[in-house]
Amino acid sequence: MKPITEYQDYRQYMRDFYAERKRSSYFTWRKFASLAGFASSAYLKLVSDGQTTLSKPGIPKVARAMGLEGFDYTYFTLLVKFGNAKNDDEKESALSELEHEARMNKIRIVDADAFRYYETPACPIIRELAPIMPGATFGEIASKIRQGVTAAEVREILQFLVNANLLQKNADGTYEQTQKTVRGSKEAIPLAIRTMNRKMSELAVRSIIKDSVEERNFSGITMGIDKPTYDRITEEIDIFRKKIVDIANECQTIDQVYQMNLQIFPLTDKIESSDSRKEK
Template identity: 85%
Template sequence: MRPITEYQDYREYMRDFYAERKRSSYFTWRKFASLAGFASPAYLKLVSDGKTSLSKPGIAKAARAMGLEGFDYTYFTLLVKFGNAKNDSEKESALRELEREAQMNKIRIVDADAFRYYENPAYPIIRELAPLMPNASFGEIASKVKHEITAAQVRDILQFLVKADLLKKNDDGTYEQTQKAVKGSKETIPLVIRTMNRKMSELAVQSIAKDSVEERNFSGITMGINKSVYDRITKEIDIFRKKIIDIANECRDIDQVYQMNLQVFPLTDEATTSDKRRRK
């Protein structure tokens, strides 16, 4: 069975634990529940199937039944906190705690790099900017970023990008991008992408006030459509986005880093059939 630090879903860990025990001995969900001290013989099966959530008092019971101690117990507890979180803020808090615990115990968890990279827009910005400024000091790189960032932060970001193999530092001190993509689990990547989109949108708001109209391009359309038309529009956006990537990849004389946000979002709830009848 894989180490618990390779899991991002506590339910998957519980299923794998059950399967491992069942392969080597007579083991049932009833026995699993009994070992943990639960009155209901089906409770842990329901939890592992995603039909209910492991309660706070149940965390210690389930962990004890699976023989988890020390850091493994703490990691499992935080996995439960992440899996049971009701919103992005709670999920982000659990991920930060996971990363802190992993660093303290000198253990690298699967999602740590993805979360750190997408949590702060400065990481992708510095990844793009550093190769454009050969042998520049941390302070010189920081001075080119339009939102506030210190030389010390640039130093730490560059160290992380090199360690995560997202940048390569050459013998002459220059940087170049690697082809490595930022990877994470199916549970974490949607969360960190939402976090990045939100923070990039905040930078877009700042750009309206700080940058001249010659340096930025903002436009918007308020329109009434239905789901079918929405689907057509999003397909066209995907085609356009890929075309923009191809155009950007053709650029060989890069001198600046830009962000392009493509956003289509609802401004109202859907009008029901009864709403439409009233209009008539």
């Protein structure tokens, strides 16, 4: 069975634990529940299938039944907190705690790297900026970023990007980008992307106020459409985004870092058609 630090879903860990025990001995969900001290023989099966959540008092019981101690116990507890979170703020809190515990125990978890990269706009900005400022000091890099980053933060972020293999530091002290993409679990990456999109949108609002019209381009359309039309529009956006990436990759004289947000989102709830209302 894989180490618990390779899991991002506590339910999957419970399912794998059950399957492992079942392969080597007579083991049932009833037996699992009994080991954990639950009266209901079906409770842990319902938890592992996602039909209910593992309660806070149940965490130490299940962890003890699976033989988890020390950091593994803490990691499982935070996995449950992450999996049971009701909103993005709670999920972010759980992932931050996971990252902290991993650093304290000198254990690297992939999702921590992925979330760390996306949780602050400074990471992708510095990843783009450092290679085009060879020989620059941390303070000089910080001075070029319009969102108020300090030299100490630049130094710490550069170290993270190198450790995560998102930047390569050469022998002469210059940086270059690797081809490595930021990877993580299906549980954490959507959360990280939502966090990045939210913070980049906040920077877009600041740009409207602070930046001249010669440096920025903002436009918008308010329109009434249906789902098939929405699907067609998002397909065109994907095609356009890929074309923009190709154009950017052709640039040989990079001298500035930009962010382009492509957004389409609902402003109203769906309106039932008159035919649908008549049917009711």
